[in-house]
Amino acid sequence: MYSGLLIVLLPLALGYCIPCRSQSILHFINVSVARMVYLILFLMGISLAFVDNLAAHLGTIFTVCLVFLTCITLANLAGLWLLDVRRGRIVGERGAPVISKWSLLLDSVKLCLVILAGVMLGQFLDPEWFMVDTLSEWALMLLLLLIGIQLRNSGMKLRQILLNPWGLTIALVVMVSSWGGGLAGAWLLDMPLSHGLAFSSGYGWYSLSGILISDQLGPVLGSAAFLNDLARELVAILLIPTLMRRHPSCAIGYGGATAMDFTLPVLQRSGGVAVVPVAIVSGFILSLAGPVLILGFLSVNT
Template sequence: MYSGLLLVLLPLALGYCIPCHARPILRLLDLAVARMVYLILFLMGISLAFVDNLSQHLGTIFSVSLVLVACISLANMSALWWLDSRRQRLATQAGQPLLSKWRLLLDSVWLCSVILAGVLLGQWLDKDTFAVDTFSEAALILLLLLIGIQLRNSGLTLRQILLNPWGLKIAGLVLVSSWLGGLAGAWLLNMPLAHGLALASGYGWYSLSGILISDQLGPVLGSAAFINDLLRELLAIMLIPTLMRRFPCTAIGYGAATALDFTLPVLQRSGGVAVVPVAIVSGFILSLAAPLFMLGFLTFA
């Protein structure tokens, strides 16, 4: 367990120590991270194919993911709605035309198709000779190194983060309410509470949660973690335009870690530039917290 925690922290910390200000390199970095996500999901599909009697585990995968997403969503929405009811007005303005929801949905279908392709290829591979776990760990280390560089060069200083009260409040509420939802889901599913807390700590980062949970708890729960966080991102995309005008904290917070990247354009188009700094701070904090708490809960289980 401790080696798994080091596996996450070391490349992330090393990447965060690397400054980079050249825009062409940063664009290349963004492209590399996007491609690494596909590779990791493909390897996760192969790992899933190596599970004995896979068809018997499909019910477990979907039941765990659906119960968790329901419990976590209810807890997040309740906490963030409370924050919206107490906030000073967080200014929003009309943004650009929204991205096509069908295009975003197609992107998510494509991600699931990558996993399915891995499952299909895995049927033809020999699990005794194909070291999928080794390949997955190497891909994860590289991904975390690149993400560390991205976080360092996101343009946010520690001062900016600490002086953005709404971003801090949103991130803190998402952290705590997700854990409450994870505990409720674990109780309903009759699983160890620490496992529920770990599964709830992905905060929408489906590629990371899928591979980390797979490494520690096996590909069945890893797949459930992936689906849970992917559904969270899909729901955020659908709900942000509706929530933004009256409930901006809820719109920003429900996207969790994805507010730093994938759902940020949707937030900007729905709420204007005023919500961008808050979303980036909240997403930045949750992106840093996700790997720490996921493996932390498993380490001390």
């Protein structure tokens, strides 16, 4: 499993070492990352189709997803609520562009449909000649290389991160409370504790957590991890407007890694520009930590 950790860290680190000042190239990379996510999820669907007696495993997928989502959500919101008790509320700003919540939810539905399309195609493919695991591995390495380039050229400097204690604290609270929820979920499901910690370290990054856990633990648990982090993103979209005024740390932190991209427009609309640097710092740290922690925990035999 340590070789799997190297496969993740090497392209991510290599990409982070590549500076890029061309806006056209960065735009191409951003578009490519979005397309690669769809490709990886499609391959995950094909891999899921190769599971013997798939219908019998659907109950397991949804049960594991529901248990971990519930435990991690409760732990995250409890930890972030305590942080808000110390900080107090913020005053939101008006005038931010209105983002359709339904359009964001539709994007998530599309991701599920991509996996479903992969499952349907997989029914007609022979697993003996269609090397889906190898293709998924290469696609993942390319995705991580591009993500490394994105992170390097996101404009976030180490000094900016260290000088934003609120963002750092939110990321730390999300990490620790997620581990608590993951341990509780593993205990309830009678799973190895290290697997529960891995499940809790996706922080909403569904494409990454799904493919990494699928590669190490099989497509059934990989699909459960994907649904867990996708559902976290959907819940975040619904909760952010309600939580922002009284519990801003909860609103920013529950989105996890998505606070620097997918849920950022919702955060800005609800909390104003003041929360944007905090959200980016928190999401940036969780994005860097996610792949390392997932494979690190999976490498531990518990």
